[in-house]
Amino acid sequence: MRISIDRDSSAPIYKQIEGKIRNKILNNEIAYGTRLPSERYLASVLDVHRNTVIKAYKCLVDQELVSCTLPGRKGYFVIFDSLAEAEGRTGAAKRQAVFRYRGEPRRYERLFDTIYNISFDERWISFGGHILPASLIQLDEIKEVLAKVVDQYGVEVFTYCSSKGMPQLRKQLSLSLGEEGIKATPGEIVIINETFQGLEYVVKLLAEKNDYVVTESPVMPDVLRIFAMQGLNVLTVPLEEDGANLTQLENLIRKYQPRFFHTMPDYHAITGARMSLKKRYSLLKLAHQYNLPLIEEKWYSGINFTEEVIPSLYALDERKLVITIDNAINFFYTGARICYLLAPIETAKLIGKNISNAQVHLQSLEQAMFTEYLQEGYHICQQERVCRFYKEKCQKMDQLLQPLKKLGVSWNKPLGGMGFWCRLPCGVNDMRLYEALKERKVLICPGKVFDPYGTEAGNFIRLSFSNVSDEKMKEGTKILYEELDKICGKDLAK
Structure with a gap:
């Protein structure tokens, strides 16, 4: 061994x-x-x-x-x-909470929050947070739909709406999703304010305290925060280039009987990995075999730099074991609190009821605006703009990072999403690199913040190109090279 x-x-x-x-x-x-x-x-x-x-x-x-x-x-x-x-030959052995999300990861959760918040400060060069720039907002289109909904609904548009969302929006989303090959009736759609809120509702519905659940590693701190709040035992499977390691997933399912598997199949928020079509079918076969619900989060599915379109797990699923949470703001405007959740009708009803019980109020204004936005087809134009913008950013970032290969840094060029997941050379501590760059007003996300158990991600960094100007990108990658060169030089001197 x-x-x-x-x-x-x-x-x-x-x-x-x-x-x-x-x-x-x-x-x-x-x-x-x-x-x-x-x-x-x-x-x-x-x-x-x-x-x-x-x-x-x-x-x-x-x-x-x-x-x-x-x-x-x-x-x-x-x-x-x-x-x-x-x-099923093994006995019902005692289950221990060996994977529970404890104090050490909380420290890195706070660090992630700090990095994200500082990313809004213009005095910094930030590769830290995935943030949509205000420059992508199409103000003329927003003004137009705002004026239309005010004329159409009057003062009623400034009130709250149903806990499942405006019927008009759910009907329009059903039509728009159908054009993408996703069959979802209005009854299967729940409008939510944000993806993490949706994840929280789904988790409460599917799991109870001390249950086992599985997610991909590396993992977003906010996801772990939700699991921790429910007192769940978290198991992780490593991500490969084409998605989660299904051999490990099946072995974990067999041993721990988790309540669900949480996945980001389209341009994972940390690594940028995209689950292949073949692996999607294999995952669904696994889910059907073990009757395992799948929670599919789609943060960046539409930010695609290739012509290849891979159907979502929800679209491929015939057994209704998939619940999808999608972030709609990528093709609306920055700051909009509009996301939606797709689930079997009975599940959707229960989620709507939980939203109502929690007294979470959904605003009619943004939902009415988004309905009009979809009807006009503006989301299609916006998606094209966003994809073009980030494809160019990705290409520039890839070119600027090339000198780092001489220092032993490696990465797979993203095919979508908003960032690079870079493997550091052996001997480079991601946390020390983070501190050195912070002294020079450059922000990165050390891999440590995405690995709750500290076993695999210590030698990685995530570099986001979501909201950094070309000038700052050039300066920031230059400083990154200088600091890495210092660290590598010291190691050689030893």
Whole structure:
């Protein structure tokens, strides 16, 4: 069993060891019954203290992947048997909240909030937050639809509307979605103020305290915040270039029987990964096999730099196991509190009832405006503008980042979305790089803020090109190169 550690990573060494062994087990690379290296041997090979290995092994024991108490056998043995789990031969073992979102990640959640808030300050060069610039707002179109709805509805447009949203908007969304190949009746649509609010309603409906749920890693801090508020045990599966690792997902489903799987299949908000059509079908097959609800978040599905159009999970699903939460403001205007949720009719009714019980009031004005906006087809023109704008930004950013390859930085050029997920060279600590750049008024998002358990994302950074001018982009990437060069130079001097 070969594993490596990075002593300069922001991830604790024991978490690196635990995470890499866990991934090998869940990827079926280490078979059931395999004896892991002894504490002393692995500590010697990795040149770490024995207690570090003990701590890593304890995490694996707590997760019921490894045992050190098998009768007549000494040492640590893999007890996760994917075949036995699939056939239901394992006993109903005690479930421990080993994945619970605790204090350490909260610190990075606050850091993420800080980075996002500072990103609005013009004195900084910010690659930190995904923020739509005001320059994309088409003021003439907004004025036109505003005048029309005021004339049409009068003072009624300034009042509140139904907890599921204006019937007119839900009907128009049904028609607009139909043009995109998504069959959704008005009864399957719920209008919400923001995606995280929608996620909160869905989570409350599907899971209870101490239930297990699965999401993709790396993961947005706001998503974990919602799971934490519900007292859920969070399991994660790593993202691959074409979407979530389904081998690990199936093994987690078999072992922990989670209540749902949360995914961002279209240009993941952190890595920019896009789930392939083949993997979407495989995921749906998995969901149907285990009767597992899927929560599909579509933040950047329309910000596409290619001609390829991949249907959403909701459009492909025939069993009604998918609930979709979509962010509509990308094709309306910055600051609009308009999102929508697609769910089976009975589920949609329950969500509407929860919104009503929570006394969350939805404003009629923006919903009426968005209805008119869709009817006029302005959203199509706006999508074209947004895609063109960000495609050009992405190309410029990619060109400006090229010199960093000489320092060992790597990335996959995004095919959509608003940012780059960059792997740092071994020996570069993402948190130290963040602090060095902060001194020079440049903001990045260290990978650590997106990894709740500190096992994989320590050597990554996310660079957003969403709301940074070409001049600041050029200056910011130059400073990034200089600071990375300093760090790499020091390592070479050692």
